[in-house]
Amino acid sequence: MGNWQQVIKNSVTTVDQLVELFGEENVDREAVQQAIDKFNLRITPAALETIKEIGDAFWQQYVPTPEENEVIDGVPDSLNEDADSPVPNITHRYPDRALFLVSPVCATYCRFCTRRRKVGDPDKIPLNQFDSAFQYLEAHTEIRDVILSGGDPLMLADRRIEYFLKKLRAMRHIEIIRIHTRIPAHLPERVTPELCATIAKYHPVYVNVHFNHPAELTPEAEECLARLSDAGCPLGSQTVLLKGVNDEPEIMKELMRKLLANRVRPYYIYQADVVAGGEHFRTSVLKGLEIIKAIRGWTSGMAVPHFVIDAPGGGGKIPLMPEYVQEITEDEVVMRNYAGEEYRYPLPKEPVLSSVL
């Protein structure tokens, strides 16, 4: 058993442990147990280390609260992924890319998880039904980009990860493999030199990591990112906009800068989905636009992610932009720059033919 498998055994998984850590007055035993019955509890030592006080950004992400049991508008499958699943473990929504769920488990379970209806449950992301998934990917030669997700693909043993990478690489039409993971934030020990060497055999393998707060970039997480980067994996990031966690422009700006400094290209900030059990994390959409406005122009363009809403019902990711264009007339575009100052760009004019020719 690898060191990381030992580390995960030291995680918090029960209400009793939560009570012991945070006190009876801060853990509503009955409500928390009810929440855990619906969606697993696990907090790894690295994630626990980030919690500095009750109710802080990390406590909110990892410690179940009674609010999870309150459903207002939320639905279990808010992105309608199951409707676009032609065979178990595959979601094929976009023309040339497919999502392949290869692992039911995560190191730490995030209470806001969009896929909480399935994640943590091996019956819903079955580990013994991959044949039809491979057959589907083989037959659909229009798919050139496969995203390994779950759960967290890096929770699999190295030989299982190699099995997937090898099978996918053998399909000539698949150009890009992506791994979506939150392991660098939750279990940095998992990214061993052996794992990096395994991944490196199957490039191009992109790794998209998930960070929600600058304090998640601990020295251990940063070293983990460096190992992946040194192994030749282009790194991108995904962040979910979460109420009380990162819904402040300064927090997001610092997060994006720190990611970039760790060779991670910020890719998406997601508006929180309308998912049952995670609704208390939702913010207004204007908050996301305010955040993008506070980042774009004020720091390196490479640190500016797309702010997107994953459209409820399965419409895919739709980017939202603050309004920089004020007006487009026949003669000019009237715009405001990042600091709110107005500028005009003259549109090209039809050449005037000289009458003396």
Ligand code: SF4
């Ligand atoms: S790591 Fe990702 S898939 Fe797992 S619980 Fe967190 S958000 Fe959900």
